[in-house]
Amino acid sequence: MKHRTIIEPFRIKSVEPIGLSTEEERAEHLINAHYNPFLLHSRDVIIDLMTDSGTSAMSAHQWAGMMEGDEAYAGSRSWERMEQEVRDLTGMPHILPAHQGRAAERIIYGHLGRPGKVFISNTHFDTTRANIEFSGASAIDIPIPEGRDTALQHPFKGNMDVAALDQLLKEHKGHVSAVILTVTNNSGGGQPVSLANAEGVASICRKHDVLFLLDCCRIAENSWFVKHREPGMEGSTYRQIAQRMFALADGAVMSAKKDALVNMGGFLALRDEVLADACTNLLIITEGFTTYGGLSGRDMEAIAIGLREVFDPHYLDYRIKSTTYLGRKLHELGVPLMRPIGGHAVYIDAKKLYAHIPPHQYPGQALVCELYRLGGIRSVEIGSVMFGKYVADGSLIPSAMELVRLAIPRRVYTQSHIEYVAEAFEEVLRQRDRVRGYRIVKEPKFLRHFTAHFEPIV
Amino acid sequence: MAAKHISWAEPFKIKMVEPLFMTTRAHREKALEAAGSNTFLLRSEDVYIDLLTDSGTSAMSDRQWAGLMLGDEAYAGSRNFYHLEEAIHRYYGYKHVIPTHQGRGAENLISKILIKPGDVVPGNMYFTTTKLHQELAGGMFTDIIVDEAHDPNSGFTFKGNVDLSKLQAVINTYGAERIPYVSIATTVNMAGGQPISLANLQALREFTSKHGIRIIHDMTRVAENAYMIQQLEEGQGNKSIAAIVKEICSLTDGATMSAKKDALVNIGGFLATNEWDVFEEARNLVVIYEGLHTYGGLAGRDMEAMAIGIEESVQDAHIRARVGQVFYLGQRLIDMGIPIVKPVGTHGVFLDAKAFLPHLRQTAFPAQALAAELYIDSGVRAMERGIVSAGRDQKTGEHCFPELELVRLTIPRRVYTQAHMDVVAESVQRVFEQRHSVTGLRMTYEPKYLRFFQARFEKLPAA
Numbered sequence: 001m002k003h004r005t006i007i008e009p010f011r012i013k014s015v016e017p018i019g020l021s022t023e024e025e026r027a028e029h030l031i032n033a034h035y036n037p038f039l040l041h042s043r044d045v046i047i048d049l050m051t052d053s054g055t056s057a058m059s060a061h062q063w064a065g066m067m068e069g070d071e072a073y074a075g076s077r078s079w080e081r082m083e084q085e086v087r088d089l090t091g092m093p094h095i096l097p098a099h100q101g102r103a104a105e106r107i108i109y110g111h112l113g114r115p116g117k118v119f120i121s122n123t124h125f126d127t128t129r130a131n132i133e134f135s136g137a138s139a140i141d142i143p144i145p146e147g148r149d150t151a152l153q154h155p156f157k158g159n160m161d162v163a164a165l166d167q168l169l170k171e172h173k174g175h176v177s178a179v180i181l182t183v184t185n186n187s188g189g190g191q192p193v194s195l196a197n198a199e200g201v202a203s204i205c206r207k208h209d210v211l212f213l214l215d216c217c218r219i220a221e222n223s224w225f226v227k228h229r230e231p232g233m234e235g236s237t238y239r240q241i242a243q244r245m246f247a248l249a250d251g252a253v254m255s256a257k258k259d260a261l262v263n264m265g266g267f268l269a270l271r272d273e274v275l276a277d278a279c280t281n282l283l284i285i286t287e288g289f290t291t292y293g294g295l296s297g298r299d300m301e302a303i304a305i306g307l308r309e310v311f312d313p314h315y316l317d318y319r320i321k322s323t324t325y326l327g328r329k330l331h332e333l334g335v336p337l338m339r340p341i342g343g344h345a346v347y348i349d350a351k352k353l354y355a356h357i358p359p360h361q362y363p364g365q366a367l368v369c370e371l372y373r374l375g376g377i378r379s380v381e382i383g384s385v386m387f388g389k390y391v392a393d394g395s396l397i398p399s400a401m402e403l404v405r406l407a408i409p410r411r412v413y414t415q416s417h418i419e420y421v422a423e424a425f426e427e428v429l430r431q432r433d434r435v436r437g438y439r440i441v442k443e444p445k446f447l448r449h450f451t452a453h454f455e456p457i458v
Numbered sequence: 459m460a461a462k463h464i465s466w467a468e469p470f471k472i473k474m475v476e477p478l479f480m481t482t483r484a485h486r487e488k489a490l491e492a493a494g495s496n497t498f499l500l501r502s503e504d505v506y507i508d509l510l511t512d513s514g515t516s517a518m519s520d521r522q523w524a525g526l527m528l529g530d531e532a533y534a535g536s537r538n539f540y541h542l543e544e545a546i547h548r549y550y551g552y553k554h555v556i557p558t559h560q561g562r563g564a565e566n567l568i569s570k571i572l573i574k575p576g577d578v579v580p581g582n583m584y585f586t587t588t589k590l591h592q593e594l595a596g597g598m599f600t601d602i603i604v605d606e607a608h609d610p611n612s613g614f615t616f617k618g619n620v621d622l623s624k625l626q627a628v629i630n631t632y633g634a635e636r637i638p639y640v641s642i643a644t645t646v647n648m649a650g651g652q653p654i655s656l657a658n659l660q661a662l663r664e665f666t667s668k669h670g671i672r673i674i675h676d677m678t679r680v681a682e683n684a685y686m687i688q689q690l691e692e693g694q695g696n697k698s699i700a701a702i703v704k705e706i707c708s709l710t711d712g713a714t715m716s717a718k719k720d721a722l723v724n725i726g727g728f729l730a731t732n733e734w735d736v737f738e739e740a741r742n743l744v745v746i747y748e749g750l751h752t753y754g755g756l757a758g759r760d761m762e763a764m765a766i767g768i769e770e771s772v773q774d775a776h777i778r779a780r781v782g783q784v785f786y787l788g789q790r791l792i793d794m795g796i797p798i799v800k801p802v803g804t805h806g807v808f809l810d811a812k813a814f815l816p817h818l819r820q821t822a823f824p825a826q827a828l829a830a831e832l833y834i835d836s837g838v839r840a841m842e843r844g845i846v847s848a849g850r851d852q853k854t855g856e857h858c859f860p861e862l863e864l865v866r867l868t869i870p871r872r873v874y875t876q877a878h879m880d881v882v883a884e885s886v887q888r889v890f891e892q893r894h895s896v897t898g899l900r901m902t903y904e905p906k907y908l909r910f911f912q913a914r915f916e917k918l919p920a921a
Binding site for chain 1: 476514526527531533534535536540563594725741755757758759907908
């Protein structure tokens with residue numbers, strides 16, 4: 001029987017209660033959180049779509065692995081399992097564990113970056129950009145032009161502009177620290193990158209002798225799109241596709257909190273021994289010894305198992321199709337969004353939804369607050385709050401897009417939760433003209449979106 | 459039981475076990491060679507009794523395991539964070555809390571925030587990672603611990619104490635304005651797990667207040683330190699461990715904590731401060747290095763386990779059994795005539811490698827050689843805390859020659875039994891009997907930072 005319903009290839013083994021609240025209570029919580037959902041208490045959130053990072057439900061097998069964690073400080077068996085699994089997957093010899101992705105990033109980008117250096121990516125994610133800028137280097141984004149148009153249909157909107165890359169590598173000859181291809185492209189709407197594009201990037205990097213790194217935290221989801229959209233790939237398994245992509249790169253950073261289906265962890269994988277040694281020195285200083293990198297043994301065990309589970313074709317089918325399900329529902333309601341739907345999240349185009357709110361009044365932040373107030377749904381702004389920049393005279397250069405991300409935690413919410421989210425959007429649409437913008441009243445220097453305070457503009 | 463008992467019997471029974479691996483001498487010889495005679499590089503599977511460290515190796519309680527199941531893995535505002543914050547307020551009393559993935563994450567933050575290039579950080583003896591973070595931030599560590607701390611045979615009770623005249627000398631040389639804080643560890647690991655007295659800390663508080671200098675507390679073994687105060691310091695015997703712990707914290711301005719020790723967890727740490735400005739800056743920095751300030755690079759479940767572990771760690775019955783077990787091993791070795799650091803520390807027994815292997819020069823790495831020998835004999839894994847750990851002088855590039863050349867037998871909390879301790883003591887005795895045949899080592903690979911972790915060695919031929 002060929003069925004249309006997306007059935008989860010698992011049943012539920014352990015549950016966690018959700019605290020319900022009224023709209024009045026949530027209005028109060030929003031004031032206390034200075035209109036920044038990052039500052040809300042988790043207990044006051046009904047459906048938490050802030051991130052798919054570290055929020056997965058682990059499998060019974062992973063929980064069993066947790067019980068087998070070897071907590072030895074040095075040479076832990078759990079590390080040996082994780083190292084073997086990551087080596088098998090990436091084909092890279094040098095594996096460094098880290099407590100999460102940004103730690104792995106800070107180690108390698110901190111080592112490679114310094115003032116005058118340049119990093120190039122399809123789109124740098126917030127913590128990646130912060131790590132690079134913190135080292136004094138600069139970060140340049142070159143997605144393909146189609147990637148910046150939210151309504152345009154294209155199978156691989158996450159691709160990097162290969163011609164632009166060639167040009168940039170000529171312009172900045174000798175100053176480019178690394179080219180980073182993020183799969184899928186998170187800031188660009190969770191859009192996939194084709195294998196052909198990765199091959200193009202790799203060959204240009206080789207031509208200019210520049211380091212090519214993969215940010216592979218959602219590489220399994222990316223492989224699903226490659227198999228189903230790229231000509232000639234339908235016969236390969238998801239794992240094979242991922243391995244072909246790894247084979248093109250000189251190294252990879254991973255936040256295991258995404259596609260390794262765990263709540264904590266990450267790693268850095270490298271081919272070059274000299275680079276790996278330099279990174280190892282930094283690892284020990286800030287993360288931990290080489291065989292635990294700031295992770296408990298049990299978490300390494302869970303990563304080893306999660307990296308296998310994520311390539312299960314039934315799981316990936318369910319994962320991608322259930323994300324699409326939410327996207328399609330919202331599209332049918334008339335919510336402007338990034339299309340086609342990405343792998344891990346639905347991205348709402350807040351600039352179009354709230355056309356009456358100018359970018360410097362943060363339409364994305366307005367939507368994030370509305371969603372919480374109306375439905376207790378927590379989402380995240382990926383627009384001018386996250387990526388906006390001030391120029392010398394203090395005025396804001398807005399981000400190219402004003403998006404709000406509804407990230408779907410893996411294996412956590414059911415179809416009825418998703419229906420509830422769609423319902424909340426019906427209310428958002430009904431009240432759209434009433435909504436006003438926001439101003440920032442307080443912000444730190446780096447990664448301001450995490451802790452900034454806002455105020456509604458009256 | 460009403461009667462006061464002498465036995466240190468554990469106030470718990472065993473709920474879950476983990477198999478150990480028995481190996482042959484030939485197997486261990488091969489394993490050690492593959493590890494370059496560095497116990498850090500051994501596979502855990504090749505180790506019988508693992509006394510490398512008490513850090514992150516504790517057995518958690520059933521309540522902590524239950525807490526793991528209550529993890530709230532929300533990226534922001536996890537309820538486990540608030541529980542942790544509450545536990546820290548209640549048991550330690552610090553105002554503001556930033557979780558970090560482990561202790562060195564907190565050391566990194568506080569060093570970056572408080573130390574300016576050219577600053578001097580006095581402390582009661584160095585610790586490897588603490589000193590390195592101070593140096594990377596442009597500061598210089600200077601030792602102000604009492605002289606007795608450097609003498610393994612001095613029976614002085616509070617070898618972790620600060621010598622205020624040494625601090626005065628540092629102020630005279632550099633000026634108080636170049637001292638961002640005094641770094642105080644409870645207990646002092648590198649001195650052999652030695653405690654600081656409450657009276658000394660009070661005197662230090664008074665002294666530093668006069669000069670407007672902060673005290674930052676490296677509090678990883680604060681409960682064990684409190685136990686020594688309760689047992690040995692005049693006038694403190696009637697206070698509970700919990701009360702003494704809180705009193706210690708109240709005499710300092712902030713703290714870094716590796717919760718992997720006293721707080722009975724496998725991963726976790728935090729930075730605590732009473733100063734709003736320091737807290738705000740830490741909150742901004744933590745997102746870059748660790749994670750958002752309500753998880754700091756920790757899973758929600760691990761914050762929950764930490765909150766519960768903090769409470770368990772300050773119970774009198776727990777600490778009494780914990781330190782009782784360490785003293786049991788220490789006393790057995792003393793009775794056998796083995797040279798160890800006296801008095802016995804609270805988290806481990808430190809073998810005096812200089813006295814154990816007097817025929818070896820310090821440049822032949824006697825402690826490293828002794829740790830290797832012990833592993834070959836029985837599969838017991840210990841850690842070098844001598845010239846290899848001390849590293850090189852930043853300016854001259856020469857070895858630092860620490861007065862103490864020790865092998866640390868660190869006891870994980872709630873993990874091993876009395877019978878395991880007996881095996882360890884017997885193995886040390888066997889190696890002691892054959893000590894004259896132990897040859898030194900030559901370093902064949904030396905990393906740039908914290909070399910003890912990854913250095914490799916080769917056996918020197920017998921003289």
